[in-house]
Amino acid sequence: MAPGVAPLLALSLLVLWTSSAPALGGANDAEDCCLSVTQRPIPRNIVKAFRYLLIKDGCRVPAVVFTTLRGHQLCAPPDQPWVERIIWRLKKSSAKSKRQSN
Template identity: 90%
Template sequence: MAPRVAPLLALSLLVLWNSPAPALGGANDAEDCCLSVTQRPIPRNIVKAFRYLLLKDGCRVPAVVFTTLRGHELCAPPDQPWVDRIIHRLKKSSAKSKHHSTRGSPV
């Protein structure tokens, strides 16, 4: 009996391995979404950019993803005051740099 089970088991595993995984929560589910967020404040001076990953985007954990100067991505809760302060600073900094870059030098 055992010799007949092995090929059947191997075939079953092959079929499962090659089957496309069902979409559970949207396109962002595993690749782009945070599995958890840190409650510990992230130092503002190490953050260079941010983006939102929300429930409406297909993520199970809503988060703000901060990108550090070294390229690391840190997930933070979007409803925390320290997260708002970092976002405000980044937006203010971005507006300043855009303002300075639109001032052309005289030709």
């Protein structure tokens, strides 16, 4: 394992564990909300999908939830440039694969 990957993996698992616990309070006690987000960039090459969980959805912490190739879900802040870059790359690769299948 490359140096620096183990701490990132440990942090990611911590975020995943806290994000899978039910949120306390909130508009609808949404169980699908993130309780915290990681400020450390997530490697682009391990992400396969994303979705937004926002305050308007009943969550206290706005987040982008990235799904990794191994199926883990990692919560990230939606306003960070590195998050926006990963989303842009995912949208671009999705559009490219749709063009190739037509």
